[in-house]
Amino acid sequence: MSMPLSAAPENKTERRLTMVEALREALREEMRRDDRVILLGEDIGVPGGFGGAFTVTLGLEQEFGHERVLDTPISEAAIAGVAAGAALGGLIPVADVQYGDFLFLAMDQLANQAAKMRYMSGGKLSVPMVFRAPVGATTRGAQHGQSLEAFLMHVPGLKVACPSNPYDGKGLLKSAIRDPNPVIFFEHKLLYGSKGARKEAGGIELVVHVPEEEYLIPLGQAKVVRPGSQVTIVANLLMVHRSLQAAKALEADGIDAEVIDVRTLVPLDEETIFASVRKTGRLIIVEEDNLTGGWGAEVAARVADACIGSLEGPIRRVAAPDTPVPFAPVMENYYIPSVEKILAAVNDVL
Amino acid sequence: MTGITIARAAGLSDSERIRMFRRMLLCRMFEDRVYYLFLQGRMPGTIHQAQGQEATAVGVCSALQPADMITSTHRPHEHAVARGVPVNSLMAELFAKVDGCCHGKGGSMHVGDAAYGMLPAIAIVGGGIPLAAGYALAFKYRKTGNIVGCFFGDGATNIGSFHEAVNISAIWNLPVVFACENNKYGASTAIEKVTRVPRLSERAAAYGIPGRTVDGNDVEAVYAAMLEAGERARGGAGPTLLELETYRFAGHSRSDPGHYRSKDEVAYWKARDPLTRYESFLTEEGVLSSAEIADMKASVEKELDAAVAFAEASPSPRPEDCLNDVYAA
Numbered sequence: 001m002s003m004p005l006s007a008a009p010e011n012k013t014e015r016r017l018t019m020v021e022a023l024r025e026a027l028r029e030e031m032r033r034d035d036r037v038i039l040l041g042e043d044i045g046v047p048g049g050f051g052g053a054f055t056v057t058l059g060l061e062q063e064f065g066h067e068r069v070l071d072t073p074i075s076e077a078a079i080a081g082v083a084a085g086a087a088l089g090g091l092i093p094v095a096d097v098q099y100g101d102f103l104f105l106a107m108d109q110l111a112n113q114a115a116k117m118r119y120m121s122g123g124k125l126s127v128p129m130v131f132r133a134p135v136g137a138t139t140r141g142a143q144h145g146q147s148l149e150a151f152l153m154h155v156p157g158l159k160v161a162c163p164s165n166p167y168d169g170k171g172l173l174k175s176a177i178r179d180p181n182p183v184i185f186f187e188h189k190l191l192y193g194s195k196g197a198r199k200e201a202g203g204i205e206l207v208v209h210v211p212e213e214e215y216l217i218p219l220g221q222a223k224v225v226r227p228g229s230q231v232t233i234v235a236n237l238l239m240v241h242r243s244l245q246a247a248k249a250l251e252a253d254g255i256d257a258e259v260i261d262v263r264t265l266v267p268l269d270e271e272t273i274f275a276s277v278r279k280t281g282r283l284i285i286v287e288e289d290n291l292t293g294g295w296g297a298e299v300a301a302r303v304a305d306a307c308i309g310s311l312e313g314p315i316r317r318v319a320a321p322d323t324p325v326p327f328a329p330v331m332e333n334y335y336i337p338s339v340e341k342i343l344a345a346v347n348d349v350l
Numbered sequence: 351m352t353g354i355t356i357a358r359a360a361g362l363s364d365s366e367r368i369r370m371f372r373r374m375l376l377c378r379m380f381e382d383r384v385y386y387l388f389l390q391g392r393m394p395g396t397i398h399q400a401q402g403q404e405a406t407a408v409g410v411c412s413a414l415q416p417a418d419m420i421t422s423t424h425r426p427h428e429h430a431v432a433r434g435v436p437v438n439s440l441m442a443e444l445f446a447k448v449d450g451c452c453h454g455k456g457g458s459m460h461v462g463d464a465a466y467g468m469l470p471a472i473a474i475v476g477g478g479i480p481l482a483a484g485y486a487l488a489f490k491y492r493k494t495g496n497i498v499g500c501f502f503g504d505g506a507t508n509i510g511s512f513h514e515a516v517n518i519s520a521i522w523n524l525p526v527v528f529a530c531e532n533n534k535y536g537a538s539t540a541i542e543k544v545t546r547v548p549r550l551s552e553r554a555a556a557y558g559i560p561g562r563t564v565d566g567n568d569v570e571a572v573y574a575a576m577l578e579a580g581e582r583a584r585g586g587a588g589p590t591l592l593e594l595e596t597y598r599f600a601g602h603s604r605s606d607p608g609h610y611r612s613k614d615e616v617a618y619w620k621a622r623d624p625l626t627r628y629e630s631f632l633t634e635e636g637v638l639s640s641a642e643i644a645d646m647k648a649s650v651e652k653e654l655d656a657a658v659a660f661a662e663a664s665p666s667p668r669p670e671d672c673l674n675d676v677y678a679a
Contacts, residue, residue, distance in 0.1 A: 038491065067491065070522075072518060073514070073517060073518060073521065075514035075515075075517065075518055076514075077480060077510055077511045077514050077515075078480050078483065078511070078514035078515050078517070078518045080480070081477075081479070081480020081481050081483065081484060081511065081514075081515060082480055082481075082483050082484035082487055082515070082518060083484060084480070084481055084484055085480060085481035085482060085483060085484020085485040085486075085487065085488070086484040086485065086487045086488045086491075087484070088464070088469060088481065088484070088485055088488075089419070089484065089485040089486075089487070089488025089489060089492075090488050090492060091487070091488045091491060091492075093484075108474055108477055108511070109477070109480055109481075109511070112472075112474050112477060113472065113474075113477055113478075113480075113481055117469075117470065118675055118676070118677070118678055119455055119675050119676055120452055120455055120456045120460040120470045121452055121455075121456070121462070121463075121464070121469075121470045121675075122450070122451070122452040122453030122454070122455045122456065122675060123453065123455075123674065123675035123678075124452075124463070124464060124465070125464055125469075125470070126678035128678075156676050157676055157677065159677075180678035180679070181677050181678055
């Protein structure tokens with residue numbers, strides 16, 4: 001995959017990082033910059049261990065010690081609640097779960113405590129924390145492969161980020177750490193580029209230029225990753241890459257598709273999406289989440305509300321069906337939105 | 351366990367005793383006043399009252415330093431009063447007014463003010479325990495020497511967040527004291543119906559931390575136990591689980607007449623009313639005279655009159671203020 005996803009131009013002499021390396025670098029830089037930043041999670045700093053389920057925190061305990069890289073028991077509610085409490089107490093915790101599916105175990109602490117403390121205090125308190133969660137179906141079946149953006153997006157008080165590439169991953173994670181609100185940070189397992197024993201089967205080759213110098217990507221700015229004029233495709237995480245593949249295939253058929261990476265769902269950059277739809281008149285939303293109540297439904301509703309006069313065809317959502325994530329690879333491949341399904345949707349509305 | 355005398359705490363001066371007694375009086379009279387205001391329909395929502403639990407609230411909070419923090423529950427009024435959150439702002443919050451401690455966004459179940467050492471109360475049973483652990487982690491990391499006093503009820507000891515948060519506090523030696531107010535009931539369900547453990551403090555053994563059952567209607571016993579557990583926590587030796595045996599005189603909430611409790615049981619506990627017990631002790635000890643206590647009650651009444659006047663004079667929030675304070679800028 002050599003899509004020009006980063007803002008910086010391709011340049012072979014510049015350094016190129018995987019998602020895991022970029023996220024680790026974001027953590028390291030922010031921890032060096034601000035000693036209030038601490039990490040909490042399962043298996044994240046065990047000497048001789050693996051640096052979290054997908055190696056993002058590998059080696060950080062060597063630089064920052066176990067006062068700042070805290071290995072927790074298997075206690076997701078405590079991980080989330082301790083992070084929120086520590087944030088109230090003046091720290092900036094970056095906590096994680098090994099699989100996004102485990103967020104359900106932490107939901108009271110995220111949705112009732114972290115998200116509402118500012119509001120319930122009448123604006124006196126803030127909860128500056130980040131909660132990282134890997135998502136995406138990867139032949140692990142129904143409890144290690146869900147996409148959960150919509151659940152968290154529905155909670156006022158939380159922000160939601162979902163980067164599709166290492167450059168965005170680093171810039172968004174640094175912004176999330178500096179944000180005074182709880183930010184749920186979704187990472188896709190097939191985009192990590194983990195190496196060695198933790199390499200993810202089916203992961204896409206995604207190594208992009210990440211500059212040495214500091215940069216931030218603000219939460220709430222979508223990115224037009226491929227300009228086009230005839231149809232808008234809005235996607236996140238892995239689906240950005242499938243959408244770009246689809247756009248390339250469409251180009252061969254003389255169809256000019258614009259692809260937008262939402263990058264964050266809360267805040268949602270409506271303006272970029274609206275401007276695109278007003279230009280193209282057609283909208284496809286691609287998400288790996290289940291169709292019903294997915295984030296695509298929200299985008300569709302907002303576009304229908306704001307851009308109805310510009311629409312020249314129905315809004316189509318390409319999403320996973322309303323089933324749990326299946327295990328058998330043939331079923332999982334059917335379940336995850338494919339390039340073919342995106343092409344079919346585009347051809348349907350054109 | 352619960353007697354009718356007071357186990358004199360070492361090192362308490364008369365003026366400290368008087369301060370504790372007045373605070374207990376303020377807690378009780380605040381709750382009684384709120385009850386009448388509520389019956390008159392002058393405040394919206396629901397209320398969960400704590401009459402009868404003054405010794406746990408005041409005993410724990412009196413052993414804290416100003417920069418310490420407490421977490422509370424859906425029954426938080428007395429914790430807030432005991433911690434020193436101004437009664438004006440508490441009353442205004444119950445009246446849903448702008449000058450309330452949460453500017454009208456919290457209400458009865460979420461009163462609190464971190465500026466006075468109390469996080470907004472957490473009304474999910476057990477939900478505040480992980481937050482207390484986290485706040486304690488911040489204290490420890492910042493080496494402030496402060497502690498968190500974490501209030502919760504007997505019912506909370508059966509929820510997962512209790513187990514997870516007490517365990518994580520234990521393994522990290524966090525400076526937190528778990529103050530379990532065992533008032534015998536989770537709503538209408540008696541605690542012995544929902545656990546086989548006769549003494550909730552025994553649960554501490556599961557986490558390798560000290561546990562102690564304390565007469566929670568004896569303010570000085572609670573104070574002494576909290577002071578000791580607090581010093582242990584401040585010194586880096588980790589958390590303690592205190593089971594404070596007490597009783598709420600009121601029902602669970604505004605709609606609960608408490609028919610699931612026998613008259614004998616209620617009478618037993620009324621005879622151990624923490625307020626009258628302490629009052630008797632202080633008069634017998636010659637710390638306060640009856641006349642001084644009468645004066646004190648009159649001054650508390652005046653303080654509450656002023657709080658009600660303050661609350662009534664405070665403006666309502668604008669309806670559209672509900673849109674603010676979701677995110678920090």
